[in-house]
Amino acid sequence: MARPIVRGTAAWKYFGDFRDGLLAGQVLVLQVAHPVVAAGVRDHSDYKSDPWTRLMRTGASLSIYVYGGPAGARVEAERLRALHRTFTGSLDGRRYSALNPAAYAWVHATLVKVPVDAQQFFGRPLSDVELEEYYAQMCDVGRLLGVRERDLPPDWAAFERYYDDMVAGFAGNPAIEELFETIHTVPKPVRWLPGSWWRWHARTQMFLIRATLPPGLRDRLGLQWTLRDQRRFRRFTRVVRTLATPLPAGLRTAHMRWIGKLNVWLRAHPKVYERLVGGNGPGSAQGS
Structure with missing residues (x-):
């Protein structure tokens, strides 16, 4: 067991860093x-027809685990496991489940990697001590989610080998193509946003x-x-690093801490959520 995720620990400092959002597209492609x-x-996903609600639900769910x-x-972990048990279908003539252990572990792995990559690109890379603490804490989160012990590499070095091996086996597929198309064609979340900005x-x-x-x-x-x-990206990372790194964690x-606490409260008051948002609360079967 790792140290609890409390103020000042590695997962608390890095999992909800706003720079992680710059890798939202990257992590979706990898998943x-x-x-x-x-x-x-x-x-089973509605992200193409209703991406903004889906994005808000995903962010709300993620925030709860750490904050x-x-x-x-x-x-929240019990709710997600129950929800994903209903996600089944056919793949190459065989039945699949969203709780397929390897796939379930891979989704968790991409979320573990995002904060580390974000700091590598846009901040200060985590020290070896921070990496080990962060990874141990995120393994505890994985176990809470139902990721099997044997699907969690024992330390960060083994995790990186696992991650690289998985990525080496991936190639293009229709879901990735559809994701790229959606990025270009998805409607604006609010009408008043200028089309040129969007x-x-x-x-x-x-x-x-791509970067x-x-x-x-x-x-x-x-x-x-x-x-x-590459030169454009280097300039961009320099600006983000200069502006964000001096800010306290x-x-x-x-x-993310505010969202996490708010959603715990909303789960206990689903009728309030329904009145505010006009949909099912974060504790419902549709609120993933």
């Missing part, structure tokens, strides 16, 4: 690169995906990356 995850998205307290995390947002999302994907997978997906792109994670 749907797994064939079982891709099949589940194809058969919602142990009791909140246990309830088109710029889509281009920026694709640029960050942050593992280079081998980027090449296999046919995504071009030039020296000019409590400020960099404030939004």
